[in-house]
Every structure is written in C-alpha cells, then in structure tokens.
Amino acid sequence: xxxxxxxxxxxxxxxxxxxxxxxxxxxxxxxxxxxxxxxxxxxxxxxxxxxxxxxxxxxxxxxxxxxxxxxxxxxxxxxxxxxxxxxxxxxxxxxxxxxxxxxxxxxxxxxxxxxxxxxxxxx
Amino acid sequence: xxxxxxxxxxxxxxxxxxxxxxxxxxxxxxxxxxxxxxxxxxxxxxxxxxxxxxxxxxxxxxxxxxxxxxxxxxxxxxxxxxxxxxxxxxxxxxxxxxxxxxxxxxxxxxxxxxxxxxxxxxxxxxxxxxxxxxxxxxxxxxxxxxxxxxxxxxxxxxxxxxxxxxxxxxxxxxxxxxxxxxxxxxxxxxxxxxxxxxxxxxxxxxxxxxxxxxxxxxxxxxxxxxxxxxxxxxxxxxxxxxxxxxxxxxxxxxxxxxxxxxxxxxxxxxxxxxxxxxxxxxxxxxxxxxxxxxxxxxxxxxxxxxxxxxxxxxxxxxxxxxxxxxxxxxxxxxxxxxxxxxxxxxxxxxxxxxxxxxxxxxxxxxxxxxxxxxxxxxxxxxxxxxxxxxxxxxxxxxxxxxxxxxxxxxxxxxxxxxxxxxxxxxxxxxxxxxxxxxxxxxxxxxxxxxxxxxxxxxxxxxxxxxxxxxxxxxxxxxxxxxxxxxxxxxxxxxxxxxxxxxxxxxxxxxxxxxxx
Numbered sequence: 001x002x003x004x005x006x007x008x009x010x011x012x013x014x015x016x017x018x019x020x021x022x023x024x025x026x027x028x029x030x031x032x033x034x035x036x037x038x039x040x041x042x043x044x045x046x047x048x049x050x051x052x053x054x055x056x057x058x059x060x061x062x063x064x065x066x067x068x069x070x071x072x073x074x075x076x077x078x079x080x081x082x083x084x085x086x087x088x089x090x091x092x093x094x095x096x097x098x099x100x101x102x103x104x105x106x107x108x109x110x111x112x113x114x115x116x117x118x119x120x121x122x123x
Numbered sequence: 124x125x126x127x128x129x130x131x132x133x134x135x136x137x138x139x140x141x142x143x144x145x146x147x148x149x150x151x152x153x154x155x156x157x158x159x160x161x162x163x164x165x166x167x168x169x170x171x172x173x174x175x176x177x178x179x180x181x182x183x184x185x186x187x188x189x190x191x192x193x194x195x196x197x198x199x200x201x202x203x204x205x206x207x208x209x210x211x212x213x214x215x216x217x218x219x220x221x222x223x224x225x226x227x228x229x230x231x232x233x234x235x236x237x238x239x240x241x242x243x244x245x246x247x248x249x250x251x252x253x254x255x256x257x258x259x260x261x262x263x264x265x266x267x268x269x270x271x272x273x274x275x276x277x278x279x280x281x282x283x284x285x286x287x288x289x290x291x292x293x294x295x296x297x298x299x300x301x302x303x304x305x306x307x308x309x310x311x312x313x314x315x316x317x318x319x320x321x322x323x324x325x326x327x328x329x330x331x332x333x334x335x336x337x338x339x340x341x342x343x344x345x346x347x348x349x350x351x352x353x354x355x356x357x358x359x360x361x362x363x364x365x366x367x368x369x370x371x372x373x374x375x376x377x378x379x380x381x382x383x384x385x386x387x388x389x390x391x392x393x394x395x396x397x398x399x400x401x402x403x404x405x406x407x408x409x410x411x412x413x414x415x416x417x418x419x420x421x422x423x424x425x426x427x428x429x430x431x432x433x434x435x436x437x438x439x440x441x442x443x444x445x446x447x448x449x450x451x452x453x454x455x456x457x458x459x460x461x462x463x464x465x466x467x468x469x470x471x472x473x474x475x476x477x478x479x480x481x482x483x484x485x486x487x488x489x490x491x492x493x494x495x496x497x498x499x500x501x502x503x504x505x506x507x508x509x510x511x512x513x514x515x516x517x518x519x520x521x522x523x524x525x526x527x528x529x530x531x532x533x534x535x536x537x538x539x540x541x542x543x544x545x546x547x548x549x550x551x552x553x554x555x556x557x558x559x560x561x562x563x564x565x566x567x568x569x570x571x572x573x574x575x576x577x578x579x580x581x582x583x584x585x586x587x588x589x590x591x592x593x594x595x596x597x598x599x600x601x602x603x604x605x606x607x608x609x610x611x612x613x614x615x616x617x618x619x620x621x622x623x624x625x626x627x628x629x630x631x632x633x634x635x636x637x638x639x
Contacts, residue, residue: 015419022426057411088411088418109418109452113425 004050004121009033010040010066011055011086016108020053023117037061041069049082053106053120056087056094063087067101079103084120179310186229188314189221192307197299199223203264203285208315209237211277214468214506215613218262228263231613231635233468233504236261241279244272258283267291273308278315282307410459417455421448450482457483457511473501473569477558480514487522491554497569501560505612505634513605513616517571517630518556520601524575524627525554531576557624565636570619572629577621586618613637 007024011017012035021031032047034040037058044052044066052070056063063085070079080103087094088108098105110116175195182188189206192198202222209216216237220228232240240261258268262283267290270283282304286292424431424445432438457479474497481493503510532552559570578586587606602616609616614634623629 013415013419015416015423019419019422019426023422088414109414109421113422 003027003123004029006030006032006047006049007051007053007121008040008043008047008049009053010037010058010063011035011053012057012059013055020117023113024121027117027121029121035059037063037066040066044070045073051084051120051122052082053084053086055108056085056089056098064097064101067103176306176310180313182310182314183317185217185219185311185314185318186221186227188311189219189227193221193223197296197303198284200286201284202287203266203268203283205262205264205270205283206280206311207232207237207240207262207283208278208280208311209234209241210315211279213611215611220263231637232261233637237279237281241272241281244270244281244283269297271304271308273305275308275312276316278312280308280311280315282311406459410455413455414452417448417452421445421452424448453479454482468505469507470502470504471507472499473497473503473560474499476503476507476510477514480511480518483511483515484518484522487519488556491522491525491556494555494557494559497558497560501562503634505614509608509612510632513608513612513632514558514569514571516601516605518558521556521571521573521575521628522554525556525573528552528575528627529554555625559624566633567636568634569632570624570629571631572623572625573627574625575627577627578618580620583618583620587616 007029009017009020009024009031011020011033014035017033017035021033024031032043032049034043035058037060040052040054043049052066054063054066058066067079067083070083074082080101083101083103084106085098085101085103086106086108087098090107104120106116106120175191179188179191182191185206189204193201193204198204200223202225203220204222205218205220207216207218214234216232216234218230218232220230240258243258258264262268264283264285266285266287268283268285269291270281272279272281274280284300291297424441428441432441474495477495477497481488481495529552555574557570557572559572561568561570587602606616609632612634614632617631617633619629619631621628
C-alpha cells in the first residue's frame with residue numbers, strides 16, 4: 001500500500017497533537033497540525049491531504065462540522081476514505097452518530113501507538 | 124338481576140378486573156367477541172373462571188403465579204409450563220419451569236440466549252403456535268413445545284408449554300388456550316412489576332423508620348406505592364409534601380410526610396443528596412479533562428524516551444515516569460467503569476479484576492496483609508463493573524472492621540489479651556484479608572474474609588437489611604446494595620460465618636457455572 005504523503009491533524013490538546021505529528025513524521029509523512037476547526041477548514045480547502053485525523057470535540061466547532069464543511073471540496077465517498085475521527089467520548093449516542101459517517105474511528109486513549117499510527121495511514 | 128346475589132364486594136372486584144383486562148389493547152376485539160369472557164356482563168361468565176383470573180391478579184411472585192396457572196383445567200395435562208422473562212436493562216433472564224407432578228425449577232439464561240429464543244418465538248407469522256424443538260437448547264423441556272412471546276414495557280416474556288408428547292395438541296385445545304394467552308402475559312407482567320417494586324417498597328418502609336424526617340401521620344396507599352416512592356426521593360428537595368385527606372369511606376389510605384425546615388439533620392441530608400448528584404457529574408468531567416492530558420503525556424514521553432535515557436539512572440527515572448502515567452490512567456479507567464455501572468456482560472480475567480479493585484482500595488488497605496488465592500486463568504462472563512462494585516464494598520468493609528478491631532486492641536491494657544510479639548514485647552496485630560476463588564461442580568464462588576472481630580450470629584440475618592450499620596458515618600446501604608447487585612449479576616451474596624479461614628467475617632459470592 002502506498003504511504004500517504006501529506007496528512008492533517010486537528011486536535012486541541014497540544015501535547016497529543018505535537019506527539020502524534022512527530023510519530024507520523026518519523027514515518028516519512030508530511031504533517032500539518034492545527035487546534036481549531038475553522039483553521040483546519042482553510043487548510044483543507046487550500047491543500048490536498050491523503051488523511052485528515054480529526055478530534056470530535058474541538059474548541060470552536062465539532063469534527064462532524066469539519067466533515068460537513070469539507071464537502072465543499074470533496075464528495076462523500078472521497079471524504080469517508082480521507083477522514084479519520086478521533087474521540088475520548090464513546091457513549092452510545094456518539095458511536096451511533098459516528099457509524100452514520102462510515103469513516104475510520106479511533107478511540108482515545110489508545111495503547112498500541114505504532115499499530116494505530118499504521119492503521120491510520122492505511123498500512 | 125343475578126349480579127345482586129353475588130355480593131357487592133365481588134362485583135366491584137370483578138369490574139375492576141374486567142377494566143384491567145380490557146385495557147390490554149392488542150386483543151381487545153378478540154376478548155370482546157369470545158363467549159368465554161363476555162364483555163361487561165358479569166352474569167353470563169362462569170364465576171369460577173372469573174375467580175381464577177382474579178386470584179392470578181393477586182399473585183405476588185412468579186412461583187405463586189405458576190402454581191395458579193397449572194391448576195387451570197386447560198393446562199392440567201401439561202408437564203412443562205415454562206415462563207421466561209428479561210428486563211431490558213439486565214444481562215440475565217429468569218426462567219421458571221413447572222408442570223403436573225413436577226417441582227418448580229428456577230434458572231437463568233444469558234440475555235443473548237433469551238433474545239435468540241424470543242426472536243425465534245416471535246418469528247412465526249402464523250400466530251402463537253409452532254413447534255419449537257429448536258428451543259430445547261435453551262429450555263429444558265421435552266415433547267412438542269409451543270407458546271408465545273410478548274413484549275410489555277421494559278420486559279420481554281416467553282410462555283411455553285409441552286405435554287411431553289411428540290404430536291402437536293388437538294386443534295380445539297389450541298384455540299381454547301390461544302384465547303387466554305394474552306391474559307397470561309398481562310398477568311405475568313403485573314407479577315414481574317410487583318416483584319420489582321417489593322424491594323423499593325421495603326427500602327421505602329425502612330426509610331420511613333430510619334431517616335431523620337418527622338412523620339406526623341402515615342397511612343398506607345396500596346395503589347400509589349410507585350408515586351410515593353418517587354415523591355420520597357424528590358422530597359429531599361422540598362420542605363413539605365401536600366397533604367392528602369383520606370376518604371373515611373374508602374378502603375385506601377395515604378402516606379403523609381412532613382418536614383421541618385429548622386431540623387439540622389434533614390438539612391444535612393439535603394446537602395448530601397446534592398453532593399451525590401454532583402459527584403456523578405464531576406466524574407464525567409474527570410473522565411475527559413484528565414484522560415486527555417494523561418494520554419498526551421504518555422505519547423510525548425514515548426517520543427522523548429531516546430533522548431532521556433542516555434544513562435542507566437535516566438533510564439530508571441524514565442521507567443518510573445512511564446509507570447506513574449500508566450497507573451494514573453488505570454485508576455481513572457477503573458473509577459469511571461465502576462461509577463457507570465455498566466450492566467453489559469463482558470469477558471474478563473478474575474485475577475486482573477481483583478487486582479484492579481485492590482488498586483482502587485489502596486489507601487484503605489495500606490497496613491493490611493492481602494492474600495489473593497485465585498488462579499491466573501479464571502475467566503468470567505458477567506458485568507465487570509458490577510462485580511468491581513461488590514468486591515470494592517466487601518474489601519472496604521473488611522478493612523474498616525480491621526481498623527476498628529485494631530483500635531479496640533490498643534485500648535486493652537491487659538497484656539495477656541493483646542497480641543504481643545514475643546521477640547520485641549511490642550503489641551502487634553496484623554490485619555489480614557483473604558480473597559479466594561473456588562470452583563465446585565455446579566457453582567463457583569469468591570470468598571472475602573478478614574481477621575477482625577466477625578459478625579455475631581444473632582445479627583447475621585439483619586446485616587442485609589437497609590439502614591443497619593455499626594459505623595458512625597455509615598449509610599447502612601453497602602451490603603443490601605451489594606446483595607441486590609449480586610442478584611443483577613445472576614449470583615448470590617451471603618454471609619457464611621466467622622472463623623473458617625480467618626477469625627473474622629466471611630462473605631461469599633456464589634455464581635452458577637454458566638458464568639464461566
């Protein structure tokens with residue numbers, strides 16, 4: 001499988017954001033990282049990302065909003081392959097909503113870091 | 124009219140009963156049209172039939188219910204009558220099995236198996252009748268098994284019967300029984316709800332006796348128990364309850380509770396009530412606000428590991444840090460899981476679960492010697508958070524009793540009564556707790572024992588009653604709640620005496636082998 005060349009991380013917990021960025025960079029991937037949804041949308045519309053790793057609970061808008069707004073550029077099928085949702089909330093209601101989007105979902109915190117990084121990259 | 128000769132009370136009871144039956148909408152038309160239970164006319168219906176339905180409506184437990192229905196003439200020839208039900212929030216279904224010349228049996232079925240059986244029963248579109256030999260996997264019966272399933276409120280129920288013959292019953296017999304199966308479900312649902320409410324009622328009665336509220340007058344209202352229970356719970360928030368004036372001519376009577384504003388004790392209880400509510404919300408906050416930074420620390424420390432561990436001392440320091448972060452995450456997860464009391468059954472390793480519980484109790488068991496006699500490979504399938512709750516309660520109780528006993532020993536001046544170390548001559552009592560797992564032929568048990576002073580046998584029957592406590596700040600609800608939670612798991616919590624392994628109290632949680 002081809003290694004994704006450029007990814008976007010949207011996460012407002014800085015320590016998690018910067019650590020994940022480094023993990024991906026060690027794999028040879030180019031990474032952009034932002035904390036706010038609106039900032040992320042500007043980048044999504046401007047650049048082309050192979051993966052968008054997006055936390056659900058951001059300080060300004062939600063991960064779902066970022067997904068919906070990104071439909072300005074991509075169609076739904078493309079977006080479900082690009083988007084990876086991440087969340088510490090795994091109540092039944094949240095999981096039900098996530099399943100409707102049909103994207104990859106990573107629950108925080110996770111244990112096997114290397115394996116999860118590979119999974120996100122589609123390796 | 125013949126109705127006058129029956130007697131005023133009986134007619135009244137039968138009318139009430141009819142109104143209840145007719146409320147059962149799904150078969151409303153069917154009920155009205157059949158000659159067997161004719162609409163509204165008490166005169167045309169045979170009194171015996173009405174009486175048996177009336178006595179069924181008075182049943183206060185499932186065994187009582189079953190004992191009445193096996194005497195129905197239509198059901199007399201059935202060797203197997205099986206009644207099974209699952210309350211939607213629970214992980215275990217209850218099955219009762221009886222019949223002509225057979226003893227009543229009670230066993231449990233996991234919710235998955237019950238749901239599979241229920242779906243099987245409902246799948247047949249012909250109606251209530253079908254050969255359910257496939258269900259013999261779940262229910263222990265022989266012969267041509269048939270019946271029906273029904274869902275009412277928060278309960279799903281199955282009623283099945285078999286004559287221990289392999290041919291289906293006669294068509295007329297089927298028609299007769301089919302007519303009253305809906306009533307059986309209706310009554311079964313009533314009994315299930317009554318059993319559920321009995322616990323609430325008992326706690327309510329205890330609360331009346333023990334809570335620091337002033338009761339000016341109280342009477343019993345048999346029909347509004349639930350409403351009053353809700354009222355009592357909400358009463359902590361209000362100063363007074365609206366008084367209901369009893370009707371001197373009616374048989375019913377009413378609870379009246381009055382609170383006094385300047386009663387300091389009830390004010391403190393109000394405060395406690397609010398605090399408990401707040402704690403639930405705080406745990407939610409804890410979960411998200413702490414777990415994110417902890418996760419960040421774990422990730423970043425892994426990245427910096429290479430840079431930080433150039434020398435052995437640095438490596439050791441890094442290991443300690445990693446271990447602390449893991450411990451924080453582990454404690455957080457354990458507390459959150461316990462607070463959410465998820466009743467879904469999952470598969471887990473018993474030894475690991477016990478170690479988790481001990482971690483939660485850490486501060487209380489500091490100077491106590493804990494022996495865990497549990498094999499490494501024991502796996503369970505049950506609600507782990509409920510079991511954690513029960514074990515946590517039992518271990519904390521044991522630790523507190525040890526603490527009390529230690530302090531009592533210190534007070535004793537006589538050296539011969541105190542436990543003296545022969546070498547140093549210093550008083551030394553070592554608190555001990557034993558956690559042991561047993562696997563027997565049909566059950567398996569978890570034992571928790573301590574070496575404190577034990578429980579006097581005269582009190583043994585009372586310890587599971589609500590609001591009984593020896594602790595100054597005790598609520599007296601720990602053991603009754605644990606016993607109720609054990610039931611929820613499909614298990615049983617018992618006090619089995621003092622002195623078997625250690626000199627103090629021994630408690631056992633007994634599981635049927637289906638949990639293995």
